[in-house]
Amino acid sequence: MAQTVNRTGVLIEIENHQVKETSLGVLTAAAGQEIYALVPLDDASGLKEKLAEYGVDHIVSIKGVEDDKISPDLLARILVTAVKEYGLDALLGTAGAAGKDLFARIGAILDEPLLSDCVQVDIPGKKAVKSHFSGKTFATLRVTGILFLCTVRPNAIEAVTAPAEGQLMTFESDAQDPGWMKIVELKKESGGKRDLIEAPIVISGGRALKTARNFEMLDACADKLGGAVGASRAAVDAGYAPHTIQVGQTGKTVSPRLYIACGISGAVQHFAGMKTSKVIVAINEDKDAPIFSKCDYGIVGNIFDVVPALTQKL
Amino acid sequence: MKIFVCVKHVPDTANNITVAGEDAYDDSDVKFIINPYDEYALEEAVSIVEEKGGEVVVIVVGKDAASTTIRSALAMGVDRAIHIKTDSQFLDSSLTAKALKAAMDEDGFGDLIFTGKGSVDTEGFQTPYRLAHALGVPVVNDVSDVSLEDDRVRVTSEIGCGAKQVVEMNSPCVIGVTKGLNEPRYPKVMQVMKAKKKEIKEIVLSDLGIDVDEGKIFMEKLVLVPERSGAKLLEGSVDDQVTELVRVLKEDEKVL
Numbered sequence: 233m234a235q236t237v238n239r240t241g242v243l244i245e246i247e248n249h250q251v252k253e254t255s256l257g258v259l260t261a262a263a264g265q266e267i268y269a270l271v272p273l274d275d276a277s278g279l280k281e282k283l284a285e286y287g288v289d290h291i292v293s294i295k296g297v298e299d300d301k302i303s304p305d306l307l308a309r310i311l312v313t314a315v316k317e318y319g320l321d322a323l324l325g326t327a328g329a330a331g332k333d334l335f336a337r338i339g340a341i342l343d344e345p346l347l348s349d350c351v352q353v354d355i356p357g358k359k360a361v362k363s364h365f366s367g368k369t370f371a372t373l374r375v376t377g378i379l380f381l382c383t384v385r386p387n388a389i390e391a392v393t394a395p396a397e398g399q400l401m402t403f404e405s406d407a408q409d410p411g412w413m414k415i416v417e418l419k420k421e422s423g424g425k426r427d428l429i430e431a432p433i434v435i436s437g438g439r440a441l442k443t444a445r446n447f448e449m450l451d452a453c454a455d456k457l458g459g460a461v462g463a464s465r466a467a468v469d470a471g472y473a474p475h476t477i478q479v480g481q482t483g484k485t486v487s488p489r490l491y492i493a494c495g496i497s498g499a500v501q502h503f504a505g506m507k508t509s510k511v512i513v514a515i516n517e518d519k520d521a522p523i524f525s526k527c528d529y530g531i532v533g534n535i536f537d538v539v540p541a542l543t544q545k546l
Numbered sequence: 547m548k549i550f551v552c553v554k555h556v557p558d559t560a561n562n563i564t565v566a567g568e569d570a571y572d573d574s575d576v577k578f579i580i581n582p583y584d585e586y587a588l589e590e591a592v593s594i595v596e597e598k599g600g601e602v603v604v605i606v607v608g609k610d611a612a613s614t615t616i617r618s619a620l621a622m623g624v625d626r627a628i629h630i631k632t633d634s635q636f637l638d639s640s641l642t643a644k645a646l647k648a649a650m651d652e653d654g655f656g657d658l659i660f661t662g663k664g665s666v667d668t669e670g671f672q673t674p675y676r677l678a679h680a681l682g683v684p685v686v687n688d689v690s691d692v693s694l695e696d697d698r699v700r701v702t703s704e705i706g707c708g709a710k711q712v713v714e715m716n717s718p719c720v721i722g723v724t725k726g727l728n729e730p731r732y733p734k735v736m737q738v739m740k741a742k743k744k745e746i747k748e749i750v751l752s753d754l755g756i757d758v759d760e761g762k763i764f765m766e767k768l769v770l771v772p773e774r775s776g777a778k779l780l781e782g783s784v785d786d787q788v789t790e791l792v793r794v795l796k797e798d799e800k801v802l
Contacts, residue, residue, distance in 0.1 A: 301711075305684070328706050329688065329704055329705050329706035330705060330706055332671055333687060333688070336671060336672040336674075336675040336676075336687070337675055337679075337685075339672055339675070339676070340643075340672070340675040340676045340678070340679035340680075341679060343640060343676075344762075345638070345640065345762040345763045346670070346672055347763075348669070348670055348671055348672065349669065349671075359766065362669070363669055363771075364667070364668060364669060364768065365557065365559075365563045365571070365666070365667055365669075366559045366666045366667070366669070367771065368562065368563045368770065368771060369563055369565065369571070369768050369769060369770055369771060370768075370769050370770075370771055371569075371765055371767065371768050372765070372766045372767035372768075373763055373764065373765055373766065374763075374764045374766050375762055375763050375764070376762045376763075376764070377762050412683070412684035412715055412716070412719075413684045413686065413713050413714065413715040413719075414713065414714050414715070415711050415712070415713050416700075416712050416713065416714050417711065417712035418705075418709065418710075418711050418712075419702075419709060419710045419711070419712065420707075420709040425707055425708055426707070427706045427707040427708075428708075429706070430706075433801070457802070474708070475690070475724075475725050475726040476704055476708045476726075477708065478725070481559045481582065481666060482582050482583065482666075482724075482725045483725070489801045490795065490799075490801040490802070500559070500560060500561075500562065501559055501560065504559065507771050507773075508771060510799075510801060511795065511799045511801050512774065513791065513795075514777060519779075523777075524776065524777045524779070525776045525777070526773055526774050526776070526777075527774060527776075527777045528774055528777060528778065528799075529777055529778050529779075529780060529791060529794060530777030530778070530779045530780070531779070531780050531787045531788075531791065532779060533784060533787065537784050538784055538787070538788065541784050541785060541788045542788045542791065542792070545788050545789060545792045546792065546802075
């Protein structure tokens with residue numbers, strides 16, 4: 233008996249007119265299914281080659297959603313109509329700030345279970361593996377809803393090419409905005425920075441950085457690495473870094489391919505926010521810091537010597 | 547003004563977790579606390595009522611043991627509590643939301659509803675949304691600033707890359723909050739004593755018409771995230787160490 237193929241929608245995220253790398257990983261999570269890429273652009277034809285290369289059977293341009301102040305209530309309702317239009321069995325997205333919000337709205341509207349921030353996905357089995365207890369454990373959860381809803385942790389699933397046809401189509405929804413909320417302002421003060429959750433490489437600083445100014449040393453290194461800067465809770469509480477870049481409990485969970493911890497001792501809560509990174513490197517003056525017992529590579533040394541030297545070598 | 551705050555009783559994240567059997571954890575030695583994000587929700591609600599008058603009602607869905615979390619919330623200045631009793635720390639946020647809504651319907655109209663942005667145990671980050679949908683009101687999650695003007699609510703929430711959005715909505719609404727909003731207070735001894743006398747209304751989940759068997763999420767397996775065995779320390783001068791690190795990351799690990 234042939235295995236059942238599920239009609240699987242993947243919400244594609246766009247950055248600078250290109251498909252985000254993280255969305256390609258979500259397409260790989262849906263490999264083997266009949267994939268509908270839902271693209272929030274009036275005309276997605278420019279993305280045909282890329283999407284087809286990563287296994288998309290149908291490329292759906294969703295009309296009328298390019299406004300960056302579109303109400304999330306409206307966007308969720310539009311996607312619900314797309315699910316119905318194409319008879320989708322599953323809908324997957326990226327577990328970044330936008331995807332988590334949107335999928336929670338869709339789950340609420342349809343009263344369907346949502347598995348968020350997953351690191352492994354089994355669409356036919358309606359199962360996924362996700363973080364539990366603040367990153368300390370992985371839970372395998374099975375759901376029984378009609379629509380399988382799931383967001384995938386950025387970088388957790390490596391994108392693999394799987395050429396498909398990538399047939400273009402357009403979708404126009406008749407969904408209405410309930411008019412409950414209005415986005416009145418977008419504040420992009422730190423604009424142009426890489427998103428911490430989605431970055432393939434993260435370099436983080438702890439209390440040993442001593443001042444907010446010294447975080448510029450990490451910025452310089454992150455620029456060379458093509459990565460983002462994170463901070464420990466101690467550094468955030470001391471006022472050296474904004475809460476938006478805190479890694480660990482009450483901050484963000486990241487899963488980059490390389491995590492470099494600078495002057496971070498390695499509290500349980502911090503590890504919980506980065507332990508699924510592929511490679512972890514620690515730089516710390518204290519050779520007995522707990523972080524050295526739980527990472528891959530360590531340099532015992534002064535961060536103010538080591539980090540600039542590293543930046544120069546890159 | 548009446549403000550509901552929805553709070554969860556969760557294992558302290560400073561603890562390590564012990565897995566028991568295939569799909570459960572051993573909570574016998576585990577200290578439980580107020581879900582850390584919910585502390586910001588409690589602080590915000592209490593300070594709004596201190597300024598504008600009214601009452602703060604905390605609602606907790608959880609086991610008998612959650613009464614410690616309820617007392618902690620009352621000590622922070624909450625006026626009274628509703629404890630919806632369950633047999634288990636259930637997973638399904640849809641049922642949690644239905645229970646919260648039913649309790650609110652029974653208790654009467656609330657002007658604002660605060661929650662934490664998510665819980666640190668199940669990490670589903672959806673209860674605020676499901677509750678808002680059940681109530682038919684707007685919701686914004688991940689909120690780090692709140693201002694009120696009559697029945698207009700203005701909140702700031704994070705949207706990725708460190709960028710934020712300012713959203714306006716009408717009350718009643720659900721606001722899921724995060725760190726940065728305020729500094730939660732530490733209750734003084736007097737407040738802890740006073741909290742012991744405050745009202746806790748207990749409701750059994752099934753009395754609200756919620757059937758746990760209607761849950762749609764099942765845990766099949768729970769495992770610890772594997773620990774690494776310890777760092778390979780790089781040796782030599784700073785220059786040697788850094789040169790070797792870059793080589794290893796490029797050639798052996800292929801992550802650069």
